Amino acid sequence: MASLKSHNKKEQDLSLxxxxxxxxxxxxxxxxPLKAYSILDSLKTEGLKSPxxxxxxxxxxxxxxxxxxxxxxxxxxACSNSNCARNTAFTICESCGNVKELKNNxxxxxxxxxxxxxxxxxxxxxxxxxxxxxxxKTN
Amino acid sequence: MASLKSHNKKEQDLSLxxxxxxxxxxxxxxxxPLKAYSILDSLKTEGLKSPxxxxxxxxxxxxxxxxxxxxxxxxxxACSNSNCARNTAFTICESCGNVKELKNNxxxxxxxxxxxxxxxxxxxxxxxxxxxxxxxKTN
DNA sequence: CTTGAATTGTTATATTATTACATAATGTAA
DNA sequence: TTACATTATGTAATAATATAACAATTCAAG
Numbered sequence: 001m002a003s004l005k006s007h008n009k010k011e012q013d014l015s016l017x018x019x020x021x022x023x024x025x026x027x028x029x030x031x032x033p034l035k036a037y038s039i040l041d042s043l044k045t046e047g048l049k050s051p052x053x054x055x056x057x058x059x060x061x062x063x064x065x066x067x068x069x070x071x072x073x074x075x076x077x078a079c080s081n082s083n084c085a086r087n088t089a090f091t092i093c094e095s096c097g098n099v100k101e102l103k104n105n106x107x108x109x110x111x112x113x114x115x116x117x118x119x120x121x122x123x124x125x126x127x128x129x130x131x132x133x134x135x136x137k138t139n
Numbered sequence: 140m141a142s143l144k145s146h147n148k149k150e151q152d153l154s155l156x157x158x159x160x161x162x163x164x165x166x167x168x169x170x171x172p173l174k175a176y177s178i179l180d181s182l183k184t185e186g187l188k189s190p191x192x193x194x195x196x197x198x199x200x201x202x203x204x205x206x207x208x209x210x211x212x213x214x215x216x217a218c219s220n221s222n223c224a225r226n227t228a229f230t231i232c233e234s235c236g237n238v239k240e241l242k243n244n245x246x247x248x249x250x251x252x253x254x255x256x257x258x259x260x261x262x263x264x265x266x267x268x269x270x271x272x273x274x275x276k277t278n
Numbered sequence: 279c280t281t282g283a284a285t286t287g288t289t290a291t292a293t294t295a296t297t298a299c300a301t302a303a304t305g306t307a308a
Numbered sequence: 309t310t311a312c313a314t315t316a317t318g319t320a321a322t323a324a325t326a327t328a329a330c331a332a333t334t335c336a337a338g
Contacts, residue, residue, distance in 0.1 A: 091259065094262055094263070107253070107257065110252070110256055110257065113249070113253075114250065114252075114253060120268060120270065121270060122268045122269065122270055123269050123270060124268075124269040125268045125269060126266075126267045126269075127265075127266050127267070128265045128266070128267075129254075129259060129263075129264045130261065130263040130264060131259065131260060131261055131262060
């Protein structure tokens, strides 16, 4: 087991530490973005008791591209692509706050075009599209 | 002067209240985004002494589209277009943090195309492009 | 003038995030 | 292996950002 783990490190990010795994797991199983202190509350049972333990795990996961921060909501969401550490795009429902990550492939061509046309030399981008989600439209 | 002022209210947003004007003025004369508490510090001399006075002015100005919040920096910047209350786009230097608002016209066509192509029904957007600004490139 | 909406002032408090410091685990090169 | 650097941990304290609650005031519309 141990040897398997270390062998696959890079591919599967099994190199995550205990705290990082716990936090990532919570986010991956959440249907909505979570706030740091709400994560903390949820993980008190797992032995995480200080904000810093959460923030440190979040920082690392974000750098790895495994999660993203929705800045306008001070919330964190698991990456639904494949570890996009640099470019992100979300839709955010203006009514209920529901957030979805847009698939890289859907956008990247269009965004690249946009960038070229405007002669911008971009190292990274974050796009937030505000919408009315299906649920909220019908209500 | 006074009569001119009241006559042009709507066009020039002279209807702003005292606090709102003071805060907007500070932001318009700033070369960089400012944080709420730094605004508070700067305006202690003008009689503004509580965070809430600042936040309330900022909220109002943001709704009017006269300023924007850079969420990832918890900072505020005066609008450099004409009161774009809904759609915003910025470049943010990854090195020095320098922020510039992109002109609406530069982007809007391209963004609209992008939205159409992806069949999104967007009510509003905020685009953050991270760059290396000229200064930081050469250093 | 008077009524209702918006704005203000003030205190207290909630929420989000980091500093500082001591310790332990892990990786790596001699 | 030892030794050294790097990374992660735990904990307490505190900084930075933002809002709640309430009383008082301003100010335009009827």
